[in-house]
Amino acid sequence: MTAFRDTAVAAPGLSARRRRFGGWRQGLPGYLFLAPWLAGFFLLTLGPTLVSLYLSFTDFDLLRSPQWIGGANYERIFTSDPKFWTSVGVTLSYVALSVPLKLGFALAVAMWLNRGIAGLGIYRAIFYLPSLLGGSVAVAILWKQVFGYDGLVNQLLWLVFGVNGPSWISNPATSLYTLVLLSVWQFGSPMIIFLAGLRQIPRDLYEAASIDGATRRQQLTRITLPLLAPVIFFNLVLQTIEAFKAFTPAFIISGGTGGPVDSVLFYTLYLYQQGFAYFRMGYASALAWILLLTIAAFTALAFLSQRYWVYYEDDPR
Amino acid sequence: MGKTVSRREMLRLGAVIAAPAVLKLAGSPAAAQSGRLRISWWGGADRAKRTQAAIDAFKGRNAGLDIVPESVGWDAYWTKLATQVAGGNPPDIIQMDYRYLPEYARRGALRPLDDLIPSVIDPSDYVPSVIEAGKIDGKQYGIPMGMNSDVLLYDKTMLDKLGLPAPTPEMSWAEFTALGESITKKANKRGYFGAADPSVMEPELEYWVLTRGRALYDASGRLGFTRDDAESWLALCAEMRAKGAIAPADIAATDKITIDSDLLTTGRAAITFTNSNQIVGYQAANKGKIGMAFHPKGEKPGEYLKPSMMLCVSATAADPKAAAALIDFMVLKPDGAKLLGVERGVSPSAKVRELLAGDLDETGRLQVDHLSALSKRGPAPLPPAPPKGAAEVTALIRQAAEKTGFKQLTPKQAADQLVSEAERILSKA
Numbered sequence: 001m002t003a004f005r006d007t008a009v010a011a012p013g014l015s016a017r018r019r020r021f022g023g024w025r026q027g028l029p030g031y032l033f034l035a036p037w038l039a040g041f042f043l044l045t046l047g048p049t050l051v052s053l054y055l056s057f058t059d060f061d062l063l064r065s066p067q068w069i070g071g072a073n074y075e076r077i078f079t080s081d082p083k084f085w086t087s088v089g090v091t092l093s094y095v096a097l098s099v100p101l102k103l104g105f106a107l108a109v110a111m112w113l114n115r116g117i118a119g120l121g122i123y124r125a126i127f128y129l130p131s132l133l134g135g136s137v138a139v140a141i142l143w144k145q146v147f148g149y150d151g152l153v154n155q156l157l158w159l160v161f162g163v164n165g166p167s168w169i170s171n172p173a174t175s176l177y178t179l180v181l182l183s184v185w186q187f188g189s190p191m192i193i194f195l196a197g198l199r200q201i202p203r204d205l206y207e208a209a210s211i212d213g214a215t216r217r218q219q220l221t222r223i224t225l226p227l228l229a230p231v232i233f234f235n236l237v238l239q240t241i242e243a244f245k246a247f248t249p250a251f252i253i254s255g256g257t258g259g260p261v262d263s264v265l266f267y268t269l270y271l272y273q274q275g276f277a278y279f280r281m282g283y284a285s286a287l288a289w290i291l292l293l294t295i296a297a298f299t300a301l302a303f304l305s306q307r308y309w310v311y312y313e314d315d316p317r
Numbered sequence: 318m319g320k321t322v323s324r325r326e327m328l329r330l331g332a333v334i335a336a337p338a339v340l341k342l343a344g345s346p347a348a349a350q351s352g353r354l355r356i357s358w359w360g361g362a363d364r365a366k367r368t369q370a371a372i373d374a375f376k377g378r379n380a381g382l383d384i385v386p387e388s389v390g391w392d393a394y395w396t397k398l399a400t401q402v403a404g405g406n407p408p409d410i411i412q413m414d415y416r417y418l419p420e421y422a423r424r425g426a427l428r429p430l431d432d433l434i435p436s437v438i439d440p441s442d443y444v445p446s447v448i449e450a451g452k453i454d455g456k457q458y459g460i461p462m463g464m465n466s467d468v469l470l471y472d473k474t475m476l477d478k479l480g481l482p483a484p485t486p487e488m489s490w491a492e493f494t495a496l497g498e499s500i501t502k503k504a505n506k507r508g509y510f511g512a513a514d515p516s517v518m519e520p521e522l523e524y525w526v527l528t529r530g531r532a533l534y535d536a537s538g539r540l541g542f543t544r545d546d547a548e549s550w551l552a553l554c555a556e557m558r559a560k561g562a563i564a565p566a567d568i569a570a571t572d573k574i575t576i577d578s579d580l581l582t583t584g585r586a587a588i589t590f591t592n593s594n595q596i597v598g599y600q601a602a603n604k605g606k607i608g609m610a611f612h613p614k615g616e617k618p619g620e621y622l623k624p625s626m627m628l629c630v631s632a633t634a635a636d637p638k639a640a641a642a643l644i645d646f647m648v649l650k651p652d653g654a655k656l657l658g659v660e661r662g663v664s665p666s667a668k669v670r671e672l673l674a675g676d677l678d679e680t681g682r683l684q685v686d687h688l689s690a691l692s693k694r695g696p697a698p699l700p701p702a703p704p705k706g707a708a709e710v711t712a713l714i715r716q717a718a719e720k721t722g723f724k725q726l727t728p729k730q731a732a733d734q735l736v737s738e739a740e741r742i743l744s745k746a
Contacts, residue, residue, distance in 0.1 A: 063421070149571070149585075256573075
């Protein structure tokens, strides 16, 4: 786990600055190799990003040229757009539910796999499979079948309990939870990362602990979790960003409406509606910038919280 | 690496990488190319097949002409078209909906066709109100391809099996409710109901308000109905729902207003509400035989003849004459019109209708018969095209229906919310 620390510690001192300045020519081949990526970043990512910042201060419907309206979009978003707040509520609930559940589940499976069971590779591949299918359209459609009126879940409920379940996916009381489950089910990639992290924890720590009479629980809270903290942190940041950006499942399951009754109106879906269904590109751009700043704020918060709970092995602290 | 790259070389390399992007920004008119026509439409597989056949036939008569077709589904179509127009790369021939015609025409995205009428396109025998619908501010921008009307479609096979009668033209809403109830009871199948929930569909609210002498929008783009109109409609649907005549809210929520997700197609209801020309698509997607009927009768007529879709020429088309000739071929020339059939609605041209009458299949005959019955009975006048912001109001209508359906609000509360929100949106749009 030293890799994380190395990048974090690379604060440029005086010598480092001189080295960088003089090394420009030496670093050139490196930049050349980076050129395709840099070109892509500057032309395809940075350009449109800046344009969208400009557009967020305009009224732009794609057909006429953008009209500068100052901060009116932002003002309208915060003062007279109830749907904005609905979508914020839905998204925050989704993030708050899906991220901890997914990480908890991924960690539990990783710890189970780490006990050295036979056929680890096969299990690992099987558990990773849903993540490969990822946020794909096919999976969202599958989910629609599983949690639909005649879906798998209701068939099981009927067989086991003899009750008729509702259509989970199209009921405002339950639809968001089915999407949370879908996200938890795709626990593969954090699991793989957790597994790698668990492998790095020296066995002798556990041996010493058990000789000293530590229980399994104590081993978990005193050895595993503290030593895994950097990996947990990494997964937390990644999955939080991922959850804020979730779009496909809600889009497919609600047919782009965010319904029923806006119960799965994710922020990204609302942004899409404003931009591509109502052709308010300026407004949608403003929404996108608010999302960007929110994700940045959450990520910054996570980084700031690190010092209270993330322990790096080579930390002199 | 033996040789280091000089700064100048680096710059040159940068220029080479940036060049194509700059050229693209400068806007090379890739679209407007003579000898090549791009035509774009929305619709399903059946429509694509028919349109391609017509295109091939037209190419056969115009050697050296290249025609590039583009087709996608309804939702994606408008996103794509707006992006293409904004990017200065629109197709030469654009399939257009009545709803969006004013928007595109008034922003100069379309070319008026008046100078090509009647020399290239001659719609002189069109139903007058239908050709009129393609006019904006006195200029002819759109050539309607067909006519349709809002109708009921029902699973005839199922009704016959249950021993129940088909909906009749003079049926009242009370009788319709009773029919729905009997279907639900007699079918006695979990998750199967008499009819789909009309309250989630914008055109059905329109039907209701038209029968009450109002409209969704007035000519100046304001909301054309009252809280009372909306409340009575939501209350009627709530009553039908409570009696089991129409599908409950959680099933209605799976209806995404497409043929594939419609409750008739998914086997959840025996009756649904849609446009008459779509019977072609419904029949293709359903095993049972599909029938067509009028809505339950209201005080005033609520069904009207509308242009199902139009063809327009883009303002930037390099060869508008060739584009107009293709339009003419598809909607007015016997060979083209035969290939398209009535999948896009019944032709507004008397000549073409007569020409097609001979080889109509069942779904074609049902459409023609229904529309001529509607003409006899007296249709409502064509309402003005919906204003900007109407797409959001459509979403609000569905929202109000779902809020009553899931019993989050009473019909009165939902109607109040719908009207005040819709007024707010229209005033800002």
